[in-house]
Amino acid sequence: MTVRERKQSVFVRLIKYRWLYLLGFPGMAIIFLFNYLPMGSLIMAFEEYDPWVGLINSPFVGLKHFAKLFNDPKFFLMLRNTLTISALSLLTFPAPIILALLLNEVRSAAFKKTIQTTIYLPHFLSWTIVVSLTFFLLSSEQGLINKIIISGGGTAHSFLFDKSIIYYILVIQSVWKGVGWGSIVYLAAIAGIDQGLYEAAKIDGANKFQSIIHITLPCILPTVAVMLILKMGSIISVDFEQVLLMTNALVKDKLEVFEVYIYNNGVKSGSTQFSYTTAIGMFKSVVSTILVISTNRIVSSNGMKGII
Amino acid sequence: MTQDIARSTSKGKQFRRLGMKASENIYQLIIGFLLALLAATMVLPFLYIIVISFTDSTAYTSGMFYLWPKKWSLEAYVLILSGKGFINALKASLFITFVGTPINVCANAGLAYMLSKDELVGRKLINRLVMFTMLFGAGMIPNFINIKNLGLINSWFANILPSACGAWTVMVMKSFFQELPRDLEEAAEIDGCGTIRMFFRIVLPLSLAMLATFTLFAFVSYWNCYFSAILYLTSSSKQPLQVYLQKLVLSTDISEVVDVADDLAKKVPQEVMRMASLVVVVFPILCIYPFMQKYFAKGVMVGAVKG
Numbered sequence: 001m002t003v004r005e006r007k008q009s010v011f012v013r014l015i016k017y018r019w020l021y022l023l024g025f026p027g028m029a030i031i032f033l034f035n036y037l038p039m040g041s042l043i044m045a046f047e048e049y050d051p052w053v054g055l056i057n058s059p060f061v062g063l064k065h066f067a068k069l070f071n072d073p074k075f076f077l078m079l080r081n082t083l084t085i086s087a088l089s090l091l092t093f094p095a096p097i098i099l100a101l102l103l104n105e106v107r108s109a110a111f112k113k114t115i116q117t118t119i120y121l122p123h124f125l126s127w128t129i130v131v132s133l134t135f136f137l138l139s140s141e142q143g144l145i146n147k148i149i150i151s152g153g154g155t156a157h158s159f160l161f162d163k164s165i166i167y168y169i170l171v172i173q174s175v176w177k178g179v180g181w182g183s184i185v186y187l188a189a190i191a192g193i194d195q196g197l198y199e200a201a202k203i204d205g206a207n208k209f210q211s212i213i214h215i216t217l218p219c220i221l222p223t224v225a226v227m228l229i230l231k232m233g234s235i236i237s238v239d240f241e242q243v244l245l246m247t248n249a250l251v252k253d254k255l256e257v258f259e260v261y262i263y264n265n266g267v268k269s270g271s272t273q274f275s276y277t278t279a280i281g282m283f284k285s286v287v288s289t290i291l292v293i294s295t296n297r298i299v300s301s302n303g304m305k306g307i308i
Numbered sequence: 309m310t311q312d313i314a315r316s317t318s319k320g321k322q323f324r325r326l327g328m329k330a331s332e333n334i335y336q337l338i339i340g341f342l343l344a345l346l347a348a349t350m351v352l353p354f355l356y357i358i359v360i361s362f363t364d365s366t367a368y369t370s371g372m373f374y375l376w377p378k379k380w381s382l383e384a385y386v387l388i389l390s391g392k393g394f395i396n397a398l399k400a401s402l403f404i405t406f407v408g409t410p411i412n413v414c415a416n417a418g419l420a421y422m423l424s425k426d427e428l429v430g431r432k433l434i435n436r437l438v439m440f441t442m443l444f445g446a447g448m449i450p451n452f453i454n455i456k457n458l459g460l461i462n463s464w465f466a467n468i469l470p471s472a473c474g475a476w477t478v479m480v481m482k483s484f485f486q487e488l489p490r491d492l493e494e495a496a497e498i499d500g501c502g503t504i505r506m507f508f509r510i511v512l513p514l515s516l517a518m519l520a521t522f523t524l525f526a527f528v529s530y531w532n533c534y535f536s537a538i539l540y541l542t543s544s545s546k547q548p549l550q551v552y553l554q555k556l557v558l559s560t561d562i563s564e565v566v567d568v569a570d571d572l573a574k575k576v577p578q579e580v581m582r583m584a585s586l587v588v589v590v591f592p593i594l595c596i597y598p599f600m601q602k603y604f605a606k607g608v609m610v611g612a613v614k615g
Binding site for chain 1: 427447
């Protein structure tokens with residue numbers, strides 16, 4: 001920006017860049033209409049919302065819904081379910097790292113490419129497809145595993161209705177869907193390591209395993225740390241399309257998470273529960289915003305901003 | 309004597325080298341096996357489902373599993389494709405995908421290009437406002453009411469527009485535009501090329517690989533749209549294929565979902581129908597996947613992550 005330009009009034013500059021604003025307009029309009037406009041409705045969380053009187057005239061009740069929320073046993077059930085699912089998926093955090101390490105050791109480029117092509121695919125499949133596949137594998141009458149059990153003389157087991165294993169099914173689905181795609185960032189980090197380090201280690205007599213432990217892992221550690229911190233930021237969110245699709249009458253209690261509750265009680269049962277479910281949603285949004293901001297702070301305060 | 313020692317050490321080296329080569333091969337074999345095993349869990353379910361979906365109903369016995377059909381048949385597909393349920397769902401999916409994808413790419417690219425210009429008035433503010441949507445969302449009920457107020461309930465645009473411009477895509481595209489060489493744009497400006505023309509004639513042609521990547525991302529996400537459909541589309545005849553598949557797999561009476569005459573539907577076993585419907589729904593993704601693969605290597609994704 002030259003001095004002369006700086007002196008021009010804002011209005012003149014707005015006119016000057018009018019075509020640029022025109023290019024950006026559709027995007028700005030969409031973000032305004034679908035991200036900022038709904039935020040006005042958040043007032044509902046502090047009201048006894050009645051669609052017939054409208055948002056502005058509905059009676060104001062302050063923090064009543066939030067007080068109700070913290071006394072609702074359902075709330076703690078939802079929180080516990082969410083945190084359990086998140087904690088279990090946190091246990092699978094090393095999976096893409098191990099996969100990237102394995103892929104990096106492959107010598108044949110063609111083989112590596114084939115494997116990569118195959119394992120990235122599930123990332124692009126919808127949860128509907130993944131849940132349908134699970135059904136075809138695990139259902140009691142049509143599931144492949146039960147067919148094998150029966151043909152081996154065993155009795156069928158209804159895995160999808162089994163409370164004790166439903167979380168493990170969710171975690172396996174998530175790993176299956178995301179492990180390949182998740183390995184990309186680590187592969188990129190590994191590709192950035194100075195090859196001279198490996199040659200030096202080789203001369204010093206290090207074997208493959210030792211080079212992985214002493215060179216590869218320390219070099220990708222910053223990336224690992226960033227990914228872990230970012231993952232912590234989403235600990236209160238689960239992939240709720242997956243949870244919704246996996247829900248059935250018998251495992252309902254285990255899979256009741258915030259969004260599923262909001263969907264079932266807010267949207268499906270009409271407007272009577274709008275205020276309360278909006279309060280639940282707002283609570284979740286605020287907590288996850290705080291988590292994301294603080295985890296991002298941690299990442300950038302440790303000087304790791306260059307990685308992500 | 310010294311010669312002997314020399315010879316034996318060189319022999320030893322040779323042995324060691326051979327040993328190393330063998331152990332290297334074993335090492336590669338083990339790693340290859342593990343990776344192939346993982347890849348197999350991603351291929352085999354599809355193979356199993358494709359095989360059953362093509363199995364003839366007379367050759368099919370419930371409760372058996374096959375690795376190869378005894379008798380090939382297309383009847384499940386013929387039945388599904390002729391059902392009204394499928395045609396409606398296909399129409400919805402095609403509309404959402406093929407109208408949504410261009411809107412999505414244009415809105416994102418336009419906003420990203422605008423934000424890539426440092427000298428713009430209000431750039432910082434707009435940038436902040438876009439970024440903020442990554443941090444905080446109003447939630448399901450406010451979004452639902454908003455869609456209702458905008459009159460988009462039961463319209464396919466309710467599935468298209470809310471996700472048509474996203475902060476993450478805008479940021480990645482923006483950093484891509486900022487890295488384009490400035491000289492070309494400057495030269496064009498001197499020649500009297502306007503902003504709009506510059507964008508379409510110079511900037512976009514220079515960004516084809518990036519645009520292709522985001523086009524494919526948008527395509528996949530619209531094709532896969534499920535929750536926004538059950539949330540905003542009230543009439544069942546407007547539901548897209550993902551909802552159709554979910555109903556077909558999880559409901560007990562599938563003839564209603566397929567929407568063909570009862571006696572026709574009874575001809576083909578339920579399981580075969582279900583699997584055929586999964587194949588139909590996943591087919592477009594499998595078709596465009598090889599094209600997407602091309603761009604993984606180009607570093608757009610990695611750049612995106614680094615963005």
